[in-house]
Amino acid sequence: MDNPPCLITLRRIVLLSVTLSCLSYQSVFAHHVLGRPAYSLNEDSNTPPSMSVETQVGDFFVTYMVFPAFPKATQPGRINLYIQGIDEGRYFNDNVTFLVIDDAFFSNRQEIIGTQNIDDGVYRQGFVFKENGEYLIRAHFEDNEVPYDIDFPLQIGEHSPVKPLVVTVLVLLFTIVGSNLLIGKRAQLAKFRAYRKSET
């Protein structure tokens, strides 16, 4: 099928607003209405505790939730996807195909995990990962012949709490300040010698 001119082709979404809606993983006070929490721990409910990511693409708001919030390898999990139109909030009705892509460097493994119909306003897709790693879940659907491909990040296994960029910068700063302390007063002399050498 030829792509019509006003189309949205590949949409790769970066990490957007990640809301940790998973209340059972930290001691946060939940709102209770009539003494009953709105969510349940059962993954089959409409509203399981999870990590949620939201985005806005083309004509739609797309919300993606993963249960459990921090999935591990060999542990079955569920993706819940909500697609609503921006204008009036109408729910998208057609099939959505889910693919998983390996997000590591130099890797282009991808496979389809399933195609789902809408079920009570939600697209539900189960998954089981064999290995830990960084993955992308791609949701593919078409609205009026306009294809949408939306990628969401999914990390299986432990997060590393330490950020490499922050560590690099701190090490660099430490080195720079440290070398200044070591070179101390001799800096002037070193500059003088360097200047003389560059003159000759």
Add this chain to the structure above:
Amino acid sequence: MLLVPLRAAHAVSQKITRRYLRPPGSLKEVDFLTACIRCGQCGEVCPNRCIEYFGFDEGVSMKDTPYIVPRVKACILCMKCGDICPTGAIQPVQRLAEHIIANVDMGKARVDENLCLSFQGKTCGVCYRACPLPDIAIRVGMLEQPHVLDQCVGCGLCERSCIQLPQAIKVIPAHTRLG
């Protein structure tokens, strides 16, 4: 981090973005982007720490501009950001109800009746109680069913407090409303 290809469709500019709000009192999006000097003072003065800053993922034009994600932390309408903004990208608005209603347009809340508990027969009303302008921005009907009114300023406190997952009421940002 994945790079976002900014391919604009034909006549409608399709931006790939997160759903975000600008701080209260902001100029409309087009003017905001050329007035904001990316100084970071609005986030620094925000006592609620709800203002975050875009990185490079949304493109050069958005980089280092302030935004709010109400579901993460909603705006409490303290209006300190408008006072400190040096260029007027965020206009100063007096912290009084009539001034806020007249001058703040972050967006408008919208209820998703498929998700809202009150529309499923369960009586919630949390969003109404969270709203700083109850009966002005939002009213409730039978079973505490919320109805958003025209004067909603889009602060997002309702969205933040919604007990449903995902939230049954969300703010449609001012800059994405078509027409």
Add this chain to the structure above:
Amino acid sequence: MMKYLFMRQLNKQRLCCLSLVFLLLIYLPFASIYQNYTAAHAYDLLNSEEKFLYDVMQTLTEPLVNDPVQLDALKGTTWSARIGAYKISDPLAVVSQSSASKSWDTSFALTALVPLLVSLLAGRIFCGWICPATLLYELNTNFALFLNKLGVPIHRWDFDRRLKYAVLILGTLVTMLSGLMILPAIYPPAIVGREIYYVIALDGFSISTIFFVLTLMADTFVAKRGFCRYLCPGGALYSLLGRYRLLRIQRKVSICNDCQRCDSICEFGLHPMSDQFGQECNNCTACIATCPANSLQFHWTPVDQPYQGPGHQGRQYIAANTELIATDARRSCSG
């Protein structure tokens, strides 16, 4: 004599001033977090790290303010700040914003008035005394010398100083045409101020930090203070404003001994020994501090001296004039 001692201390005071600005840039995001905790009145809900931050900030600020809300008195970075009721901004911000919006905002322009006047009077003094990137770049220059001692080749090239004026003009033009605010994205003091806030109060550095680190590395391996001298649009703007500055360093040729210490220490590659300061001099007083003869001094004058020749205490002058002195002596001896 006291005046000379004072002048020689200025360089150390300048480093204190730069460090103070840097420390303020680190303190302010912590203050912002502390104010959030106090506004929430939720000390008991904080975890142990947050409580620690709260306690430290409380100890630091209690002697200064009665109520943490009063800490709003100082906010911002060197790009734009609010001190009390007064907003103060970098003149480059005014240039950038008015080009992007193609309109003139007088009240915003006025916030850059004080920096503008100071630059007209004292030249590129922001670069020498306030810019947070300067502190890092100067430390980096010494780091480069340290690497040099270990055998790593550094500071290989020199380029044309006029390049940064092209960057300023081109940046302004692109801003005007596209409406994109690119100047704050490449201007180191704005980057450093923002990134310090991001790493402390938000969730980490952004890509601008990588850009800044690259400029540090270019400074080490390509050209000493390469970004400041050849690429910084803010530096270009300040240099233009400071072209006819009144506060200048000048050389007293009668006591100069041509030792070249001033030339060697100048971070910007200027030539005080040849009376070449120009609009690029940032009044850092490093040359004053290093001159063994105290021949470099501040003067109030809008133009540099033309070249005065070799220093009169230096070998070249003495050699050239020995004959004359001898001839004079003979003439006066003989009658």
